[in-house]
Amino acid sequence: xxxxxxxxxxxxxxxxxxxxxxxxxxxxxxxxxxxxxxxxxxxxxxxxxxxxxxxxxxxxxxxxxxxxxxxxxxxxxxxxxxxxxxxxxxxxxxxxxxxxxxxxxxxxxxxxxxxxxxxxxxxxxxxxxxxxxxxxxxxxxxxxxxxxxxxxxxxxxxxxxxxxxxxxxxxxxxxxxxxxxxxxxxxxxxxxxxxxxxxxxxxxxxxxxxxxxxxxxxxxxxxxxxxxxxxxxxxxxxxxxxxxxxxxxxxxxxxxxxxxxxxxxxxxxxxxxxxxxxxxxxxxxxxxxxxxxxxxxxxxxxxxx
Amino acid sequence: xxxxxxxxxxxxxxxxxxxxxxxxxxxxxxxxxxxxxxxxxxxxxxxxxxxxxxxxxxxxxxxxxxxxxxxxxxxxxxxxxxxxxxxxxxxxxxxxxxxxxxxxxxxxxxxxxxxxxxxxxxxxxxxxxxxxxxxxxxxxxxxxxxxxxxxxxxxxxxxxxxxxxxxxxxxxxxxxxxxxxxxxxxxxxxxxxxxxxxxxxxxxxxxxxxxxxxxxxxxxxxxxxxxxxxxxxxxxxxxxxxxxxxxxxxxxxxxxxxxxxxxxxxxxxxxxxxxxxxxxxxxxxxxxxxxxxxxxxxxxxxxxx
Numbered sequence: 001x002x003x004x005x006x007x008x009x010x011x012x013x014x015x016x017x018x019x020x021x022x023x024x025x026x027x028x029x030x031x032x033x034x035x036x037x038x039x040x041x042x043x044x045x046x047x048x049x050x051x052x053x054x055x056x057x058x059x060x061x062x063x064x065x066x067x068x069x070x071x072x073x074x075x076x077x078x079x080x081x082x083x084x085x086x087x088x089x090x091x092x093x094x095x096x097x098x099x100x101x102x103x104x105x106x107x108x109x110x111x112x113x114x115x116x117x118x119x120x121x122x123x124x125x126x127x128x129x130x131x132x133x134x135x136x137x138x139x140x141x142x143x144x145x146x147x148x149x150x151x152x153x154x155x156x157x158x159x160x161x162x163x164x165x166x167x168x169x170x171x172x173x174x175x176x177x178x179x180x181x182x183x184x185x186x187x188x189x190x191x192x193x194x195x196x197x198x199x200x201x202x203x204x205x206x207x208x209x210x211x212x213x214x215x216x217x218x219x220x221x222x223x224x225x226x227x228x229x230x231x232x233x234x235x236x237x238x239x240x241x242x243x244x245x246x247x248x249x250x251x252x253x254x255x256x257x258x259x260x261x262x263x264x265x266x267x268x269x270x271x272x273x274x275x276x277x278x279x280x281x282x283x284x285x286x287x288x289x290x291x292x293x294x295x296x297x298x299x300x301x302x303x304x305x
Numbered sequence: 306x307x308x309x310x311x312x313x314x315x316x317x318x319x320x321x322x323x324x325x326x327x328x329x330x331x332x333x334x335x336x337x338x339x340x341x342x343x344x345x346x347x348x349x350x351x352x353x354x355x356x357x358x359x360x361x362x363x364x365x366x367x368x369x370x371x372x373x374x375x376x377x378x379x380x381x382x383x384x385x386x387x388x389x390x391x392x393x394x395x396x397x398x399x400x401x402x403x404x405x406x407x408x409x410x411x412x413x414x415x416x417x418x419x420x421x422x423x424x425x426x427x428x429x430x431x432x433x434x435x436x437x438x439x440x441x442x443x444x445x446x447x448x449x450x451x452x453x454x455x456x457x458x459x460x461x462x463x464x465x466x467x468x469x470x471x472x473x474x475x476x477x478x479x480x481x482x483x484x485x486x487x488x489x490x491x492x493x494x495x496x497x498x499x500x501x502x503x504x505x506x507x508x509x510x511x512x513x514x515x516x517x518x519x520x521x522x523x524x525x526x527x528x529x530x531x532x533x534x535x536x537x538x539x540x541x542x543x544x545x546x547x548x549x550x551x552x553x554x555x556x557x558x559x560x561x562x563x564x565x566x567x568x569x570x571x572x573x574x575x576x577x578x579x580x581x582x583x584x585x586x587x588x589x590x591x592x593x594x595x596x597x598x599x600x601x602x603x604x605x606x607x608x609x610x
Contacts, residue, residue: 015450026462136598140591142542144549144562145583148569236452243457247549251569261458262550265465277458 008292012285020070023277024063027270053079053271066274075278076271080264086275093257094279096166100248100256101241103176108183108237109230115184116191116226120199121218131188138185143244147178147251164253175252179244183237190229198225224298231295235288242280334527337603344599347592354589358408365402400564404582407559408589414475415541415593421479422540423533426486427522433487434494435517445491448484457543464552474553478540486532493525531601538593545586561586 050056053076054065069076075086115131122128154174155162162171198204199222207217246258257276264272338344433444463477497503498521506520541561547553548562561582568579 015446018450026459026466136594137587137591140538140594141587142545142565142590144545144565144569145579145587148579149583240457244546246457247546250550262461262552265461273462277462280458 004296005293008289012289015285016282019281020067020278021063023274023281024066027268027273027277028059028062049079053077070278075275078264078269078272080267080269080272086271089260089272090257090275090279093255093260096254097242097245097249097256097258099172100175100179100245100254101238103172104180104183104241104245105238107176107180108187110184111180112184112187113191113226113230115188116230117195117218117223119188119192120195120222120226123196123199128192132192135185135188138181138188141181143178143182144247144251146181147174147248150174150178151251164251166253166255171252171254175248175254178251179241179248182244183241186233186237187230190233191226194229195222195226198222201225227298228295231291231298235284235291238287239280239284242283334600334603338599341599341602344596344603347595347599350588350592351596354408354585354592355412358405358412361405362402362409365399365405400578400581403559403564404561404585407554407561407564407582408585410471410554410558410560411541411544411562411586411589414471414478414544415537418475418478418482418540418544419533419536421476422482422536423486423529424483425479426483426532427490427525427529429483430487430490430492431494431517431522431525434491435498435513435521437498441491448487451481452484457546460543460547461550461552464547471554474544474547475540478543482536482540482543485536486529489528489532490522490525493528494521497521497524527604531597531604534597534600535594538590538597541593542590561589 047056054062057065066076073087075090078084078086078089081089112135115135119128119131151164151174164171204217204221207221208214212220245256246261248254249256249258257279260272261276263269264276429444429448433441436444459481460477463480464474467473467477503516503520506516511520544553544560545562545565548560549566551563551566553562554560564582565579565586568575568582571578
């Protein structure tokens with residue numbers, strides 16, 4: 001297991017390098033420059049600005065410098081917000097985005113797995129059909145439709161929750177539901193499918209035969225089978241939750257990292273775009289690693305040796 | 306949803322000379338799909354919506370002089386009426402025409418982007434798998450890396466780089482959406498390439514390119530179609546996501562995403578501006594997902610979840 005872990009972490013190094021190089025190339029080879037979209041500036045000021053950010057050097061040199069700074073944890077300066085470093089912007093925005101994604105993840109797992117278990121245990125009953133129908137509806141209602149509808153219902157009609165903005169935990173509930181529902185629906189389908197795969201297998205029959213209470217058969221044995229597809233779905237799900245948060249942050253006016261990214265891409269704010277892409281990419285690599293390790297723990301048949 | 310009892314065998318049709326006619330995989334799948342009432346209903350809904358979006362705007366323009374883009378500020382937003390079944394928007398434009406025109410964009414982008422994704426993914430997966438060895442591991446490593454990237458961010462960067470034209474929008478979506486197809490096709494070809502007909506083709510001196518394109522790829526068509534049908538709704542969702550952020554189809558031309566964005570901003574006063582575009586979007590996605598599930602069940606009963 002330790003050997004496997006070391007190997008996986010080492011494998012991350014070339015992947016990370018490729019991601020850095022690819023995103024650098026993509027961002028830098030784009031037409032336009034950080035200083036072209038704003039109002040006209042004189043060539044001298046422009047040269048000075050370019051010198052300040054090092055844009056006057058040849059690209060390979062800039063790349064080496066960027067990687068060297070990156071290794072020291074320095075993501076560079078924003079060109080749009082001259083007084084702020086990319087590190088600062090990320091430090092203020094990312095916690096918001098992360099807590100939003102966390103609420104969404106908990107919500108989707110709770111609801112999704114419950115619905116999936118009901119569907120599998122009561123297969124082909126009204127319960128199953130309505131749970132799966134609800135899941136399909138959940139998959140089909142985009143977050144930018146669901147979000148405004150939730151605001152309309154819970155904030156404006158029932159006045160239970162704040163409609164937008166940032167303050168305490170109550171500001172995270174509606175955004176979390178908005179972001180998480182679509183994943184709850186997928187998780188419900190995956191849980192049901194996974195449990196139905198194992199529901200007729202020998203070890204379930206053995207568990208019942210030795211007189212285990214049905215509740216324990218479900219939670220200890222069937223659920224394990226049901227969890228495998230869910231766990232492997234979590235990697236891509238967290239990835240798309242983070243990107244989906246861009247829209248949800250816009251709907252609910254949350255000060256997360258998403259709105260920065262869209263602006264930064266438009267303004268060719270090189271370092272900010274790179275910083276956010278790399279942050280998310282590394283976060284995802286990490287999550288995928290955790291998911292793979294979890295997978296091995298859940299299914300002892302998978303040998304990591 | 307679908308009963309998971311084993312499907313009854315295909316009804317045997319006797320031909321006049323007493324021989325039993327066989328049924329091909331496709332006839333079999335078609336029969337199974339037709340038996341799935343919900344999938345058939347979804348197909349009808351998609352056909353009706355598709356026709357309405359395709360012909361509606363032109364018919365309404367010719368017959369009633371409705372123009373999706375012409376503004377009439379004095380007229381302003383009006384609630385639904387006989388003259389304007391979906392009401393009118395803030396600029397006095399008929400919402401029904403705008404929703405239909407937006408649906409046209411959504412369907413076109415969804416289908417074309419999914420086609421591009423299927424094309425790239427199929428060729429990539431088949432070539433990678435047939436080449437095998439080092440080439441295969443390298444190519445699949447690329448897929449793994451792209452899988453780990455927050456790919457909506459790539460699309461956002463691509464769209465801001467390439468400019469906001471409709472063609473580039475679906476190229477960008479298709480260019481990053483092929484990963485799943487590549488994996489599915491690779492898995493299929495892995496087992497196909499060991500089979501005798503490939504050996505036979507090779508012993509006849511068939512070139513590698515012909516084996517891949519004439520023998521292997523046609524045999525992966527089933528799973529490719531299944532992936533394609535489920536990719537269409539997700540592409541439509543992503544186009545709407547981009548338009549919602551203001552990165553997709555540009556005003557004054559409508560898209561379902563930008564209509565929903567407008568509606569969400571004024572839902573308190575003019576509820577119809579959110580409800581109708583959002584409702585059409587949800588119905589469209591629901592039907593597409595349902596049909597996709599039905600096609601999957603029909604073509605490959607083992608893939609059923």
